[in-house]
Amino acid sequence: MNGQKKVILECRVNEYAMRDVNPHVPWTVQELVDEAQRVREAGAAIMHFHARTDDGAPNNRPEVYAEIIERVREKTDILLLPTLGYSSNDDDVRRIRLISRLAERRQTKPDIIPLDTGSINIDQFDAASGTFLCADAVYRNDTATLLYCADEMRARGIKCKFTCWDMGFVRRGVKLLESGRCTRPGYFLFHLTEGPHITGHPATPLAIDALRSVLPQEDCYWSCNCMGGNLLAVAPHVLANGGGLAIGLGDYHYAELGCPTNAQLLERVTALAREAGREIATPDEVRAYFHL
Numbered sequence: 001m002n003g004q005k006k007v008i009l010e011c012r013v014n015e016y017a018m019r020d021v022n023p024h025v026p027w028t029v030q031e032l033v034d035e036a037q038r039v040r041e042a043g044a045a046i047m048h049f050h051a052r053t054d055d056g057a058p059n060n061r062p063e064v065y066a067e068i069i070e071r072v073r074e075k076t077d078i079l080l081l082p083t084l085g086y087s088s089n090d091d092d093v094r095r096i097r098l099i100s101r102l103a104e105r106r107q108t109k110p111d112i113i114p115l116d117t118g119s120i121n122i123d124q125f126d127a128a129s130g131t132f133l134c135a136d137a138v139y140r141n142d143t144a145t146l147l148y149c150a151d152e153m154r155a156r157g158i159k160c161k162f163t164c165w166d167m168g169f170v171r172r173g174v175k176l177l178e179s180g181r182c183t184r185p186g187y188f189l190f191h192l193t194e195g196p197h198i199t200g201h202p203a204t205p206l207a208i209d210a211l212r213s214v215l216p217q218e219d220c221y222w223s224c225n226c227m228g229g230n231l232l233a234v235a236p237h238v239l240a241n242g243g244g245l246a247i248g249l250g251d252y253h254y255a256e257l258g259c260p261t262n263a264q265l266l267e268r269v270t271a272l273a274r275e276a277g278r279e280i281a282t283p284d285e286v287r288a289y290f291h292l
């Protein structure tokens with residue numbers, strides 16, 4: 001991907017989203033296998049997913065993740081970026097136990113995993129009642145834990161994506177690259193937040209530019225997602241400035257657009273990319289760029 005960087009599209013298909021607003025959130029193994037093919041056809045190079053039970057609860061059983069990854073790979077060449085699948089503040093070994101299990105076999109080894117490069121208050125604010133919904137919730141990612149995960153992933157040949165809630169997260173990700181603990185080029189996800197989610201930068205051009213301002217010019221790729229809000233509003237700014245996009249029903253139901261599917265969201269994004277004169281990266285191009 002020389003010259004002007006192509007657009008890497010990641011689809012964040014489900015997170016822990018329920019179907020009360022948008023019924024198109026994939027949960028089961030079969031639904032995720034089908035969704036992988038649909039979002040790949042619609043332009044995504046990477047699928048980020050969480051395994052869920054039939055009623056939408058988190059399902060952190062390694063054999064379920066293994067089945068999803070193996071079956072998706074039989075159908076499509078999309079890159080797979082599963083969640084780490086741990087309870088927020090598990091100790092270091094337990095945090096990556098799922099990924100370590102999946103990495104034992106080539107057929108189930110994840111391509112990329114997310115590392116949140118800092119700690120946050122992960123609460124939400126309910127504007128209607130004026131209350132904080134989870135006032136005691138802290139998501140802890142101290143640097144020692146990040147280094148442990150980075151070393152384990154490097155040894156297994158799995159790429160770490162840096163999920164960045166604010167500028168400090170970006171700066172720490174840069175140091176993980178400079179120290180050689182994570183491999184270049186860096187993949188930075190600017191985790192913008194809207195709606196009830198008050199931790200993180202808002203989805204505005206100014207806030208995105210602040211995050212970009214601490215990234216080195218070389219050997220870094222940045223993308224944006226938006227938890228709790230409409231990413232399409234800032235997508236033209238992202239595309240005009242060389243970034244990628246990570247969109248999906250996991251972050252937001254897009255009710256104002258009539259509750260589209262993940263593939264329909266990607267079709268909107270690829271249309272915006274065309275308008276911006278940017279090409280979409282294929283999974284093979286992303287593999288080559290990140291040396292996967």
Ligand code: ZN
Binds near residue numbers: 048050
């Ligand atoms: Zn996730």
